[in-house]
Amino acid sequence: MPTGHLYYGDNLHVLREYVKDESVDLIYLDPPFNSKRNYSAIFSKDKTDDEAAAQIEAFEDTWHWTPSTEEMFNGFVSELPGQVVDTVHAFRQMLGENDAMAYLVNMTPRLFELHRTLKISGTLYLHCDPTMSHYLKILLDAIFHDDRTGFLNEIIWSYRTGGMSKRWFGRKHDTVLAYVRDDRKHTFNPLKEKSYLSHKYGFSNVQIYQEPEPDGRYYTLAGMRDVWAIDALRGNQAEALGYPTQKPLKLLERIIEASSNEGDVVLDPFCGCGTSVDAAQRLNRDWLGIDITYIAIDLITKRLQHTYGTAILEDFSVSGIPKDLASANALFSKSPFDFERWAVSLVNAQPNQKQVGDKGIDGTARFPLDAKGKLGKVLVSVKGGKSINPSMARDLRGTVERTADAHMGILISLAEATRGVADEINHGGVFVHPSNGQNYPRLQHIKISDLIAGKQPQLPPTVLPYIAADRLAVPSDQGTIF
Incomplete structure (x- = not known):
């Protein structure tokens, strides 16, 4: 069985104190995007229950330049490599002391520590959107500067959601930046995707499949490209837990399958509602999850209980919550x-x-x-x-x-x-x-x-709080073989 560890606290402190050099096989992070919004978690899909359907603030994605930001910026000179310091100084010259710069100052030491924990064979996936992706890519280029290759892929996660604008093209994608320390040694398991055909004849050198009826289309399996069309979660789906920035399990499973093997260690330093943790558990990877809010730690714990039963509590530990x-x-x-x-x-x-x-x-x-x-x-x-x-x-x-x-x-x-x-x-x-x-x-x-000490009040058996996470059936990827 996989083993896991949740940390409640600031990921910068946790990374420095508890995660060793070159100890992690795969890092996935979905940090705040500097969206200038506060996000709330929803407790229930039942709109008739006003109390259960209420919301609680999950996290704040608003950044401002403050004296503590200045202090962190000044600390870069002695702590970080020259090319990283030069990059952050260049950002400040260009951006000034604004909200975007405050965001980058906070992200820089965290990305540097994540690089330190990554094995030579490991891969880092940074999930972002067009708001800050261009700055983060330059920052990662500087942090991976001394590695062989560094930048590996820019993956476009394309999705369909409601809403459109008369002033710009529909903003319907996120960016996932993939970086490695050595492109000759990094773990990569090639994945396949369906490529549909107009007919089944004339392809003698490839295996052809057919979708079940009533679809009936023919397809081959081709190497997966860097544009991934995966539906975003909607609030009424069984998988949706009411967490505002929850990502589809399919997206995380694809990343973990491609860049790690069973028994490897997966780290998510902004683990939110725990989709990466759940995906790692399903795929028999060990995992580390960090979040600065207790609501996230509690939600993940209950999510794992909903999905795997109470026995899962024996397979992972939680640090940072009071023990005395x-x-x-x-x-x-x-x-x-x-x-x-x-x-x-x-x-x-x-x-x-x-x-x-x-x-x-x-x-x-x-x-x-x-x-x-x-x-x-x-x-x-x-x-x-x-x-x-x-x-x-x-x-x-x-x-x-x-x-x-x-x-x-x-x-x-x-x-x-x-x-x-x-x-x-x-x-x-x-x-x-x-x-x-x-x-x-x-x-x-x-x-x-x-x-x-383990004592409890005298209560009838209670139900687990939060929206219940369902077990997902694993769909068949292939139809009839011809």
Whole structure:
């Protein structure tokens, strides 16, 4: 079985601290494109469920020149090779201190570290769009300057999506830049694609196939070109998980099949919703995934559980999330919102779409009420301060009572419960499950330290949050042989 490792944190730090020189066979990265947009993840395809269909901000793709950008730029002189420094200086002369330059300054050390981790036989695929692809190609040329060849291919991913403009041609492609350290040693498994024929006669030296009826067209298998027509995901497709920049599994499988072998290591430093991780797992490659947002790490974990079952949790590990009370406090100090998302995930709940003005509710867990698929809700409130008070438990109780289909409430805290809090919790009443008559405390309190130790609140079996990832049937690539 493949083994994997997820890292929650800044990929620059993770690469420098945990990924060794020349240890990776294939790198695929789909970084932010400098699109000047904020992207949200959708929790459900069910438009009738307003709460589940709500969105949460997944990441921000907006860059600005700041003092920290200047500090990073000045650090290039001592850290990076001369040709890379010269390239970045030339960019600054041309662009000035604008948003595009801030983006390039942030990407430069990350691309340099990725090059360091790549084996001589390895390949790096950088996925981008026309916004910044021309700058990134020059930057990669500088980083791979001392390697044999460096640039290998520019792959055009062509897709069809809705919308058109009266002012320009339809922008319906992304660019994938492929770079290698040595074009004599890099792993490459040639792939075939269908080339359709007008008739089956007159091709005596090639194998001819026929599509199943009613199509019935004839085709040969030819070497794959660098323009790939693969449909972009649509929100109603089984594969779509609600993540804003999700790429088709077919695209990632093609890249991994072409430039790695079973047992090789695949690295994605911007792993988002985990399509590269899923593709590597399916194709029996080991994998490393890094993301700076906890929502991505949690989504990937649940995606793998949906797809491969709970047993998959034994085949990969996660670093960067709190393992003890000290690291939980550190996460709360660093990012209260990510702390809330992490705490909510510990009770198998999905984070709330709002983290300001959320009426004290930070997440919702769901559980079956009957055999017909009706779900009940458990509202989760997270408190990360040094103390909690009875009003927090009273507020949770009131929100549970006012919320449709809400049957229980969980108060999670870093701090110990005072006697007043315990009294409010104990007077919260009892929820009787309609299917089996089992009783559950309607309000419960649990400490972060208890959750870390493996304890759980008393809940009915809950369903995994997020949109469920389906297993994809592997289609037959070939029809009848003539």
